[in-house]
Amino acid sequence: MLGYIGRRFLYMISTLFLVSVVGFLIINLPTGTYVDFYIQRLQNEGTHTSLEQIEAITKRFALDKPLYWQYGKWLFGFVRGDFGLSFEFNKEVKELIWERIVYTVIISLATLIFTWVVAIPIGIYSATHQYTLGDHIFTLVGLIGLSAPSFLLALVLMVIAQRSFGQSVGGLYSPAFVDAPWSWAKLADLLKHLVVPIVVVGASGTASLVRMMRGNLLDILNMQYVQAARARGLSESLVILKHAVRNAIHPLIMLLGMSLPSIISGATVVSIVLSLPTTGPMYFRALQQQDMYLAVTFLVFMAIMLVIGNFLADLLLAWVDPRIRYE
Amino acid sequence: MAELDEVLRVDELRTYFYTQEGTVRAVDGASFAVKRGQVLGIVGESGCGKSVAAQSILRIVPPPGRIVGGQIIYHRQVAADGASNLSEMLNLTEMHPRGQEMRSIRGSEISMVFQEPMTSLDPVYTVGDQIMEAITLHQNVDRREARKRAIEMLEQVGMPRPGEIVDNYPHQLSGGMRQRVMIAIALSCHPSLLIADEPTTALDVTTEAQILDLMRNLQKQTGTAIVYITHNLGVIAEMCDDVAVMYLGKVVEQADVDSIFYDPKHPYTQALLRSIPRIGQARKRLEPIKGIVPDPYAIPQGCPFWPRCIHAMPGLCDHDQPEYVPIAPGHSVRCHLFRQEAM
Ligand SMILES: Nc1ncnc2c1ncn2[C@@H]1O[C@H](COP(=O)(O)OP(=O)(O)O)[C@@H](O)[C@H]1O
Ligand SMILES: [Mg+2]
Numbered sequence: 289m290l291g292y293i294g295r296r297f298l299y300m301i302s303t304l305f306l307v308s309v310v311g312f313l314i315i316n317l318p319t320g321t322y323v324d325f326y327i328q329r330l331q332n333e334g335t336h337t338s339l340e341q342i343e344a345i346t347k348r349f350a351l352d353k354p355l356y357w358q359y360g361k362w363l364f365g366f367v368r369g370d371f372g373l374s375f376e377f378n379k380e381v382k383e384l385i386w387e388r389i390v391y392t393v394i395i396s397l398a399t400l401i402f403t404w405v406v407a408i409p410i411g412i413y414s415a416t417h418q419y420t421l422g423d424h425i426f427t428l429v430g431l432i433g434l435s436a437p438s439f440l441l442a443l444v445l446m447v448i449a450q451r452s453f454g455q456s457v458g459g460l461y462s463p464a465f466v467d468a469p470w471s472w473a474k475l476a477d478l479l480k481h482l483v484v485p486i487v488v489v490g491a492s493g494t495a496s497l498v499r500m501m502r503g504n505l506l507d508i509l510n511m512q513y514v515q516a517a518r519a520r521g522l523s524e525s526l527v528i529l530k531h532a533v534r535n536a537i538h539p540l541i542m543l544l545g546m547s548l549p550s551i552i553s554g555a556t557v558v559s560i561v562l563s564l565p566t567t568g569p570m571y572f573r574a575l576q577q578q579d580m581y582l583a584v585t586f587l588v589f590m591a592i593m594l595v596i597g598n599f600l601a602d603l604l605l606a607w608v609d610p611r612i613r614y615e
Numbered sequence: 616m617a618e619l620d621e622v623l624r625v626d627e628l629r630t631y632f633y634t635q636e637g638t639v640r641a642v643d644g645a646s647f648a649v650k651r652g653q654v655l656g657i658v659g660e661s662g663c664g665k666s667v668a669a670q671s672i673l674r675i676v677p678p679p680g681r682i683v684g685g686q687i688i689y690h691r692q693v694a695a696d697g698a699s700n701l702s703e704m705l706n707l708t709e710m711h712p713r714g715q716e717m718r719s720i721r722g723s724e725i726s727m728v729f730q731e732p733m734t735s736l737d738p739v740y741t742v743g744d745q746i747m748e749a750i751t752l753h754q755n756v757d758r759r760e761a762r763k764r765a766i767e768m769l770e771q772v773g774m775p776r777p778g779e780i781v782d783n784y785p786h787q788l789s790g791g792m793r794q795r796v797m798i799a800i801a802l803s804c805h806p807s808l809l810i811a812d813e814p815t816t817a818l819d820v821t822t823e824a825q826i827l828d829l830m831r832n833l834q835k836q837t838g839t840a841i842v843y844i845t846h847n848l849g850v851i852a853e854m855c856d857d858v859a860v861m862y863l864g865k866v867v868e869q870a871d872v873d874s875i876f877y878d879p880k881h882p883y884t885q886a887l888l889r890s891i892p893r894i895g896q897a898r899k900r901l902e903p904i905k906g907i908v909p910d911p912y913a914i915p916q917g918c919p920f921w922p923r924c925i926h927a928m929p930g931l932c933d934h935d936q937p938e939y940v941p942i943a944p945g946h947s948v949r950c951h952l953f954r955q956e957a958m
Contacts, residue, residue, distance in 0.1 A: 512734040521722035
């Protein structure tokens with residue numbers, strides 16, 4: 289078990305390292321990054337201070353050194369919490385990202401929880417009531433959830449929320465609360481604003497999770513050990529929950545880690561439509577502008593979220609499936 | 616009185632599967648009786664409905680299967696103090712398959728060992744968990760006592776190091792060991808009837824012999840009646856007191872084991888015996904049964920065996936279903952050669 293965790297942990301670290309190398313390279317590949325642009329502008333100004341600034345930047349990021357040197361310098365800074373400078377905003381990266389990363393983590397986690405809490409019971413219901421009216425209705429709703437583009441779903445839900453519930457939509461807070469200090473009312477307001485994004489981001493994931501849960505459970509229900517549990521005299525609900533669901537769920541846990549990328553990228557589209565201050569829109573812009581330190585920092589943080597998610601999923605899997613523990 | 620010492624009587628049982636391709640009449644008129652403390656063998660070719668009959672008794676037939684006719688009578692022993700031997704008659708076909716009444720019988724009074732030891736244990740729980748599950752469900756004991764009994768059961772089924780095995784997961788055990796665990800689970804609540812559905816078919820010959828030995832010994836020790844399902848007549852000869860022969864969902868003949876082997880009446884039973892080698896007999900050519908088992912969706916009209924039967928009487932056998940009639944005490948046959956009028 290410890291060996292298994294250790295191995296997973298090593299995978300995690302090496303994945304992060306690779307992501308940072310590749311990310312750093314790709315962002316530096318095309319000419320004309322924001323640094324070049326920024327330095328150009330300072331040179332044009334030609335004043336004494338601007339020349340000093342150029343020198344400081346060159347020294348800080350080792351711009352006169354080869355790329356691997358630059359990378360090393362950046363990585364060394366990164367692990368100590370110095371993420372570099374955003375040239376577009378002319379601010380330290382670390383001042384720009386934290387709030388957005390926190391919101392992204394909140395929305396992703398909430399979406400994940402929403403997806404599972406909704407999908408698993410529906411999947412169980414559909415499998416145990418195969419071909420009944422309820423099963424058909426869930427299948428139909430699921431197909432809509434799978435096929436509707438998320439930006440459209442976002443717009444439709446926004447209209448519904450505003451028209452029917454008179455709720456302000458878009459952003460994370462109602463205007464009254466934006467600058468208000470933290471209070472229960474503000475938290476409630478935040479949660480209300482999270483409903484639409486979570487439903488939109490989670491819709492297709494929920495629908496596919498329902499399909500998978502239904503299919504897996506139908507397979508497991510045919511297994512001999514389920515029949516054997518019945519033959520022992522267990523109640524049907526215990527047979528389903530204790531034996532069938534537990535076995536049907538672990539292929540889904542393997543997918544749990546892999547579903548994070550689609551949640552994060554799904555959140556990007558939705559955040560743009562709903563103007564949410566998550567990492568998505570800013571990352572998107574940083575990429576367009578080749579604001580390299582900002583972009584690469586976002587990239588690495590997303591990778592960190594992913595590998596941590598995967599690592600947790602691996603641990604969960606080992607907990608659920610003894611065959612992995614004793615591997 | 617013969618009925619008094621029966622533990623189970625199945626009477627004209629019909630279990631059909633209503634699939635999209637049509638109706639499979641998996642069990643279609645099966646009658647047999649199991650005497651208390653004895654072993655009844657059910658023998659028949661693969662696909663003739665043996666497993667479905669077993670599932671029907673426990674009322675765990677999976678959908679789209681359903682019991683559509685017949686009766687399953689279980690005689691529950693109420694007092695067995697020698698002086699009075701009272702039993703209570705329960706009709707299992709009338710019970711709700713998921714109801715409390717049926718569930719309290721399942722696993723405690725009637726239990727089952729399955730054909731595939733590799734897949735009959737849940738891979739995510741220890742074998743101890745799964746034995747204790749049955750014990751805590753049916754006996755009023757706490758977890759510590761249940762664990763103690765689980766270890767005792769493992770010891771009883773001949774497991775080495777039962778105190779260790781109890782915490783093993785199924786994937787750590789071989790097929791033979793897993794089948795021992797299944798037997799331990801099945802016997803953990805001291806059932807009056809154990810249904811063993813081809814418990815050794817998936818095992819190698821050596822392991823098969825060990826499991827057969829074990830079951831025979833346990834049967835002698837505990838006095839549990841057994842329904843032993845197999846397609847192997849050799850195993851029947853070794854294990855059983857009585858034999859029921861099944862063909863296409865029907866029991867075509869039931870008798871004590873000697874009558875079946877030395878005085879078989881039904882042409883199918885006779886054909887079955889001619890198709891296996893026998894020790895101590897002058898070497899004769901083995902005769903496979905001619906023809907093939909018909910498609911379960913298209914069972915022939917009349918007696919289902921007539922297309923393969925050397926005694927088939929045209930106009931009768933391919934038209935009318937024969938009745939299941941007693942021809943001697945404890946010996947019944949379903950064949951037009953033995954009609955009631957003819958006796
Ligand atoms: N779950 C099921 N759905 C449909 N048909 C089934 C099912 N289980 C068994 N059958 C059919 O019932 C017949 C008898 O099967 P079974 O009792 O398993 O035979 P066996 O004598 O080999 O144990 C077979 O034709 C089989 O196809
Ligand atoms: Mg079978």
